[in-house]
Amino acid sequence: MRGHGADSPCRPPVTPGGLKMLPEPVIGIVGGRGAMGSWCARFFKQNGYQVLIHDKDTTITLAELAEKASVAVISVPIPVTCEVIKAVGPFLGADKLLVDITSLKAESVKAMLAYSEAEVIGLHPLFGPDVEDIKGHNVVFCPTRGDKWLPWLKDLFTRAGAEVIETTPERHDEIMALVQGLNHLNTILMGLAIEKIGIETKDLIAFSTPAFRTKLNLIRKISSQDPHLYAEIIAGNPHLPSLFERYIEHANHLKELLEGKNSPEIVRLIQKLSLVTAGEKG
């Protein structure tokens, strides 16, 4: 079912297990009609792979999917990820690969290790389903069991132009508490403040600065996607409450400074921000 010849740039140079004569892997996507599931299906198809999809309204059972596919990708909402893994995992033997692409990795990777003998990679594509080209976007790998499938999957993403980084599920979730959880809370808070103040959108636009327009775009991005996904990323990350508590402490400190019109101390805090973006390319 590969659509490309041997010289196709999309053909992976590494065959899983190094056995060149093995059939090309078939990819089974559980939740393949959801937003990121559809993205995954398109991505693997574009790279020449046969893709099987299981979703609410498809006829293929999880057992059939697990039998026909050598790679199972779990792409379902965070709250049901572990139970879906529990349902499909036992059908996947040690020669196969089990991957989940949820936004939190500790629990899902634990479940994959517990309910399957397959090789296990926790994966987190750090972009939304609207991304056409993966080039320049980040993908986090949490390789946890086995080493036969990892080079193939990394190579696939790397050759498509993604920036691949490896870490542990725990460290991933810690960093995502900042990059996703706190970042979303920060944007939501600005949105709620605007909503409460009751200025009409046309007035907001007429009085907006470039930085404010950028903030409005971030708010629009959140409000135009599935609110459940954001709520799960926020409520499900165990590292976020303590981070958000410190955020509120900073806010209370800033409130005192602005009530006391303490400009010099506000200047000092702003000067600290240069540390955040030091060494970063513009």
Next chain:
Amino acid sequence: MRGHGADSPCRPPVTPGGLKMLPEPVIGIVGGRGAMGSWCARFFKQNGYQVLIHDKDTTITLAELAEKASVAVISVPIPVTCEVIKAVGPFLGADKLLVDITSLKAESVKAMLAYSEAEVIGLHPLFGPDVEDIKGHNVVFCPTRGDKWLPWLKDLFTRAGAEVIETTPERHDEIMALVQGLNHLNTILMGLAIEKIGIETKDLIAFSTPAFRTKLNLIRKISSQDPHLYAEIIAGNPHLPSLFERYIEHANHLKELLEGKNSPEIVRLIQKLSLVTAGEKG
């Protein structure tokens, strides 16, 4: 000193006072070597006007500037704006125009009315000095005394492509508490959270989503400009403390929701955000 003939597209169609035979206005900029002062000088020169500049290291006195110029533009830091207006205002007669471009308008406009007989327009270009082309950017006008100069100045900005909006100094400051004050505090808070967590910038980049990169860019924008300007906009706006207090109330509410893993209520709050950007173009 105009560089254009009568048919130049840069020539203003409206001569102040409607007296076509009067000499073209000369623009005197107090603080003309600062960042926005330089922007103003360039803007007026590009539109064919003679520009005189007074700053710390220039030789022209305020009295000389006021005598030679028919339009005086005050472009100095917020904390010294009123005292500079007090110094130059008395030299400007009722036939002249006094304009300030500070980020807060209530106090500066009050000072211009108190210390000068000139016509008074409070002006706030809603962009930074790095903006090359004013096209599509917003400029707030607070016209307060006189009507001879207003059509000329509005026409100048409009023809250059700016979106001009008129309001009172008080309403301007209220809206800027949100668009500048709270917006900057929101960005600073995210920056402080990142700074405190102590993840190296290269790791932040490797784990970043598009939305997080956008946030990093906003933080970089603040940290690369004069921190005193931001501190003055924050500490000097009398409408900001109550707005920021409500922001912190929202934050405390969200903290409870995420500690209680109350996803449905977080979903409900996120759904409110669509009101903010409703009707806005993408």
